[in-house]
Amino acid sequence: MGLTAQSTGTGILKQSFDFDFDLQNNIIIALAGNPNVGKSTVFNGLTGLNQHTGNWPGKTVTNAHGKYVHRNKTFIMVDLPGTYSLMANSVEEEIARDFICYGNPHATVVVTDATCLERNLNLVLQTLEITNKVVVCVNLMDEAKRKKIHINIQELSKQLGVPVIPTNARNHVGLKELMDAVYDITNNNVATHPIQVKYPSVIEHAIQIIEPTIRELVKHKISSRWVALRLLDGEHDTIRSINQYLGYDLLKNQQVSMKLSEALQYLDAHGINSDKFRDMIVSELIHTAENICNHAITFENTKYNEFDRKIDRIVTSKLFGIPIMLSLLAIIFWITIAGANIPSEMISAFLFWLEEHFSNLFIKLGAPSWLHDILVLGMYRTLAWVISVMLPPMAIFFPLFTLLEDLGYLPRVAFNLDNFFKKACAHGKQALTMCMGFGCNAAGVIGCRIIDSPRERLIAIITNNFVPCNGRFPTLIAMAAIFIGSTMTNSIAGSVLSSLVLTAVVLLGIIVSLIISKILSKTLLKGLPSSFTLELPPYRKPQIGRIIVRSIFDRTLFVLGRAVAVAAPAGLVIWMMANIYINDLSILSHCAGFLNPFAQLIGLDGYILMAFILGLPANEIVIPIAIMSYMASGSLMELDNLTELKNLLISNGWTWLTGICVMLFSLCHFPCGTTLWTIKKETQSLKWAIISLCIPTVTGIVICFVVTTVVRLLGLV
Amino acid sequence: MSEKYIPLHQLPIGKTARVKELVCDGNIRRRMLDLGLIHETKIEALQKSPSGDPTAYYIRGAVIALRSEEASKILVKM
Numbered sequence: 001m002g003l004t005a006q007s008t009g010t011g012i013l014k015q016s017f018d019f020d021f022d023l024q025n026n027i028i029i030a031l032a033g034n035p036n037v038g039k040s041t042v043f044n045g046l047t048g049l050n051q052h053t054g055n056w057p058g059k060t061v062t063n064a065h066g067k068y069v070h071r072n073k074t075f076i077m078v079d080l081p082g083t084y085s086l087m088a089n090s091v092e093e094e095i096a097r098d099f100i101c102y103g104n105p106h107a108t109v110v111v112t113d114a115t116c117l118e119r120n121l122n123l124v125l126q127t128l129e130i131t132n133k134v135v136v137c138v139n140l141m142d143e144a145k146r147k148k149i150h151i152n153i154q155e156l157s158k159q160l161g162v163p164v165i166p167t168n169a170r171n172h173v174g175l176k177e178l179m180d181a182v183y184d185i186t187n188n189n190v191a192t193h194p195i196q197v198k199y200p201s202v203i204e205h206a207i208q209i210i211e212p213t214i215r216e217l218v219k220h221k222i223s224s225r226w227v228a229l230r231l232l233d234g235e236h237d238t239i240r241s242i243n244q245y246l247g248y249d250l251l252k253n254q255q256v257s258m259k260l261s262e263a264l265q266y267l268d269a270h271g272i273n274s275d276k277f278r279d280m281i282v283s284e285l286i287h288t289a290e291n292i293c294n295h296a297i298t299f300e301n302t303k304y305n306e307f308d309r310k311i312d313r314i315v316t317s318k319l320f321g322i323p324i325m326l327s328l329l330a331i332i333f334w335i336t337i338a339g340a341n342i343p344s345e346m347i348s349a350f351l352f353w354l355e356e357h358f359s360n361l362f363i364k365l366g367a368p369s370w371l372h373d374i375l376v377l378g379m380y381r382t383l384a385w386v387i388s389v390m391l392p393p394m395a396i397f398f399p400l401f402t403l404l405e406d407l408g409y410l411p412r413v414a415f416n417l418d419n420f421f422k423k424a425c426a427h428g429k430q431a432l433t434m435c436m437g438f439g440c441n442a443a444g445v446i447g448c449r450i451i452d453s454p455r456e457r458l459i460a461i462i463t464n465n466f467v468p469c470n471g472r473f474p475t476l477i478a479m480a481a482i483f484i485g486s487t488m489t490n491s492i493a494g495s496v497l498s499s500l501v502l503t504a505v506v507l508l509g510i511i512v513s514l515i516i517s518k519i520l521s522k523t524l525l526k527g528l529p530s531s532f533t534l535e536l537p538p539y540r541k542p543q544i545g546r547i548i549v550r551s552i553f554d555r556t557l558f559v560l561g562r563a564v565a566v567a568a569p570a571g572l573v574i575w576m577m578a579n580i581y582i583n584d585l586s587i588l589s590h591c592a593g594f595l596n597p598f599a600q601l602i603g604l605d606g607y608i609l610m611a612f613i614l615g616l617p618a619n620e621i622v623i624p625i626a627i628m629s630y631m632a633s634g635s636l637m638e639l640d641n642l643t644e645l646k647n648l649l650i651s652n653g654w655t656w657l658t659g660i661c662v663m664l665f666s667l668c669h670f671p672c673g674t675t676l677w678t679i680k681k682e683t684q685s686l687k688w689a690i691i692s693l694c695i696p697t698v699t700g701i702v703i704c705f706v707v708t709t710v711v712r713l714l715g716l717v
Numbered sequence: 718m719s720e721k722y723i724p725l726h727q728l729p730i731g732k733t734a735r736v737k738e739l740v741c742d743g744n745i746r747r748r749m750l751d752l753g754l755i756h757e758t759k760i761e762a763l764q765k766s767p768s769g770d771p772t773a774y775y776i777r778g779a780v781i782a783l784r785s786e787e788a789s790k791i792l793v794k795m
Contacts, residue, residue, distance in 0.1 A: 533782065
């Protein structure tokens with residue numbers, strides 16, 4: 001199997017530690033925290049790096065790092081994956097623990113959620129066992145205030161024995177104080193006296209037996225108490241990583257192994273086995289957290305979560321849960337389709353107006369006409385088409401989708417859909433990675449790191465492509481509008497119908513991905529679903545302004561930039577293919593002619609199939625390529641509106657069946673080049689990349705063939 | 718009230734119970750401990766997902782969804 005521990009666990013780990021830090025002049029800060037506490041917001045607030053944040057657990061899938069300068073010192077902040085614990089039960093926890101333990105950060109900032117502090121303190125207490133250079137950041141203070149939760153910061157700081165800074169990172173409140181505290185702690189301006197969790201006396205006694213020996217050996221390289229606890233707990237992975245860090249095998253030391261067996265015997269004599277030991281450790285951590293919170297927190301309103309529960313009861317109810325989910329999707333599509341038309345036409349008019357000026361410029365300069373044709377008719381027109389068709393829907397779709405994400409709705413989607421994933425023997429978090437795929441399948445594939453089980457991660461990776469990414473939405477929207485929406489005389493009814501069709505297409509994609517998941521888990525990737533817990537985080541008030549800015553800059557411009565980067569050279573290549581003739585036929589026509597018999601079987605034609613193949617670098621350019629191929633001149637015409645496009649397509653033999661098949665094939669075909677490359681990187685295996693290429697393609701061919709054959713047999717076309 | 722322990726997935730929606738025992742070991746047990754499911758932890762069944770599984774529970778200030786397979790390994794007392 002391609003997905004070995006090497007490629008998924010330590011492999012990623014090594015990769016993520018591969019920073020080129022200038023240790024002499026920079027101060028390294030680790031940023032830890034539970035999932036979904038606004039850690040990425042704190043990170044962005046401090047470093048200005050725009051890491052995309054969302055209201056769902058487990059957003060940080062790679063270690064981002066960024067810089068900030070405070071009081072003339074440069075700090076490098078490493079954003080660790082969100083974890084509940086450092087006991088290394090998952091890859092994320094391993095990464096976080098290893099960085100805090102062995103990455104030698106000058107300080108660790110633990111971000112906590114003010115509305116859920118008790119649970120967050122578990123991680124704080126575990127971090128304090130490893131290092132005393134800790135600053136606790138209590139984030140989301142505004143949410144706590146809204147829920148009438150009062151936190152006595154001074155008391156909390158006194159109890160924990162380290163600086164505690166209240167923040168509201170979304171509004172940049174408290175970040176300066178946080179930087180001050182980090183500055184002070186790294187400059188040894190403040191002494192910390194971290195609380196030491198007192199375990200039951202039996203365990204404390206066992207620690208006493210072994211700790212002095214360890215302390216002598218490891219000196220100050222690492223906390224001896226922490227090492228003692230891990231040895232007693234018998235965590236093999238942790239012990240291995242400790243040994244790796246120390247450069248020698250602790251257990252090979254006779255003193256240590258002697259003392260360890262003495263301590264274990266002592267525990268055994270008191271009826272404490274490995275599971276019991278872990279229970280006692282965790283229980284004590286939790287009781288300590290409880291105790292601290294009893295001192296530092298008062299709840300004015302114990303029903304502070306009631307509002308969230310009310311919303312949950314509706315959006316995940318048996319009756320309304322799934323209808324609400326589908327309606328939301330349909331509404332988003334409708335706003336996108338209905339809203340994109342006018343700006344799309346305006347942009348297109350502007351770009352083609354610009355084109356005339358370019359042409360004039362070429363004529364004035366006396367440039368040869370072939371150069372003009374290649375650059376203006378080939379490259380520029382393709383670019384103009386991609387921008388005018390893609391930009392408006394994306395600029396509408398992404399902010400709307402980000403809004404849902406920001407509200408915290410997506411984990412509810414996972415909750416609603418989990419049973420279907422369970423029945424498909426897939427992981428519940430696959431619903432989340434699927435949602436990430438809506439933006440970009442490559443991002444969705446990387447997002448699959450949140451799934452621990454290698455088998456289920458592979459399933460999620462392979463099937464991610466069945467949710468249409470943003471590059472494919474323009475194709476789907478155009479097809480739905482042309483062949484379905486335009487059958488209605490009323491334009492509003494048309495856009496409603498188009499959005500319903502789009503919703504159905506997305507739904508089909510989800511169903512196909514479930515079926516394929518099921519087939520995979522019965523054949524190539526046999527196994528049972530692994531355990532699954534999903535947190536449904538509190539709903540958060542979305543910040544509209546920020547959503548718009550973020551989704552436009554982080555997503556829209558990123559996707560558009562990529563499309564442009566690919567479309568420009570592709571435009572060039574296609575123009576040449578369409579304009580270089582062999583035996584009276586262009587190269588493009590030769591290829592299309594070759595593909596045509598097969599393409600007809602699946603309801604397409606040779607040009608469309610050719611466009612899909614040439615669109616491998618980026619799905620965005622499939623329709624532009626098809627259009628360009630149809631043009632006798634071999635270059636893209638000025639398409640001011642969809643009616644002209646429709647006329648062009650119909651005159652080239654398209655029917656509504658062609659439109660449907662293009663949509664289906666767009667939904668189910670090989671992933672784009674970037675996604676394939678990402679899959680290869682994530683699975684460390686060419687084999688899985690090829691499988692991810694074949695499965696959707698074969699699925700698409702089969703679906704299109706069946707639909708085409710049935711429609712033709714029934715004589716509907 | 719019943720004196721017997723019941724598996725968590727049988728806890729009726731809206732009812733609160735206390736954790737008595739985890740009948741699992743290894744990784745799954747660790748995960749549950751991470752959620753704060755230790756002896757005597759209060760846990761409330763909030764609601765089922767539209768298709769009946771998983772169920773959302775209120776555990777130590779957080780809402781956590783557990784599949785019935787996992788919930789059945791947690792014995793609680795109402």
